[in-house]
Amino acid sequence: MLYALLCYDSEDVIGAWSADQERAVLARLGLVERALAEDGRLAGAARLLPSTTAVTLCKARESLVIDGPFAETKEQLLGFFLVECDGLEAAIEVARRLAVANPGRGAYEIRPVEAFKPGVLGRAVGSDAA
């Protein structure tokens, strides 16, 4: 079963990381990601720009576009992984590995994926695309 691991943490706290700290965390996350990819289990991963870059379109209010993320919360959605897992326990295990690579006060929300379309882009995008 495919699972979505949604990463939540405080952008404030992450924004206070030193450049070295950030590099170290990204390197450790990269290792977990690579291992999952080598096992043929990683369907995709995305890191989102800060929630300050977000706008939100409200359907009910005549398609009003407002500035900011959908919900103002203490922790923000920072990104997600899509991983093939042999059941919930295996998905929790992957989240644990990610949490060791990137410790803190945040959380991983683990959601089974009902349907997934791999899309047509066929290439990686962004700063750690390679």
Next chain:
Amino acid sequence: MSEMASLDAAWIDAAITSARPQAVAALLRYFRDLETAEEAFQDACLRALKAWPKNGPPRDPTAWLILVGRNAALDGVRKQSRSAPLPAEELISDLDDAETALAERLDGDHYRDDVLRLLFICCHPDLPATQQVAVALRIVSGLSVRQIARAFLVGESAMEQRITRAKARIGAGDVPFGAPDPTERARRLSAVSSMIYLVFNEGYSAGGAEVKARGSLCEEAIRLARLLLRLFPGEPEVMGLTALLLLQHARADARFDDQGEVVPLEEQDRGLWNRRMIAEGQALIDKAVRHRRPGPYLVQAAIAAEHGRAERAADTDWRRIDLLYGDLEQLAPSPVVTLNRAVAVSKTAGPEAALALIEPLAPKLSGYFYFFGLKGGLLQQLGRAAEARQAFDQAISLANSAAEAAHIRQRLDQLAREGG
């Protein structure tokens, strides 16, 4: 487990740093005295370093620090008056309920105005710009006096004095504790935005060996701008400011060569530009433009984004940059803006037209390094070597850093070679 503990220390550090502006701001509202607020926060941090590794991190570190800081300061008052004994330990071990109540009160406009007030008092009109910056770095960002002294290239005791004096000025003035009305809020936002821009410029204008010491000021300014943007998510000029800082800082690694010499924009290795910052800056511009109220920060950000978009210097859309500088001249007319526009004009219409544009600026910019740098360059392109040399000589005498002077000397050497 021991690895977790050491990682926790890094987390505690980041949590305290990120909580500081909100926590000090709330404590300032509570005690109405900057000194007390800072001491209370300091006290709370010391307790956090003891309590968090033992009891686990609190759900809301900011609320925890505010509550514990407030209680610690109140205890201090009580101790002085020899009244009630201290109930401190239970307080620290069982905060959850109180924390929730406080966290709820922290949300919303109240909290937003707290942080704005804290930033705003650093912009005291009696304080010269560099002191505003120093005070903001000390109070809001929580940099140590030593760090700030290093960034300003002065001794620690001199900086200590400067900050103490500035804080005394702030303390003597009226700190505006009332909730601001929309006009007042806009006024504060604008003052605070300029102050954040000043913090950035202190870092950005550094050259050569100073870059390492002062570059962190740019990151600090970006952090403050993001904080402001989270508090005022619908303000296009705050989006513009944040975008501008990100887009300029994205070029940090390419702006100086190994010898610390300035590398002009056109010669920079664009592979060294930080693509993530450029993407974030562009995303903020896209949002801000939808408000259809462009302000000076947004237009400057849009100019920086034009450079960021060009994969090679030759791909730069100078016509569009010329138009944007035209907008900026309308919004915030200044000879420096016109000078910058002249660079775009020299690309679209040639050096002759650019020279004609900047010549009327001479009386106003007679002490400005970049004026003579650009003038020399334009004259050089027109083959007027003697006049170019004269302008370059003047530029060197006005250079703000050794790196700037060295760059102009290179141009003089080039001129000498061209002349045979």
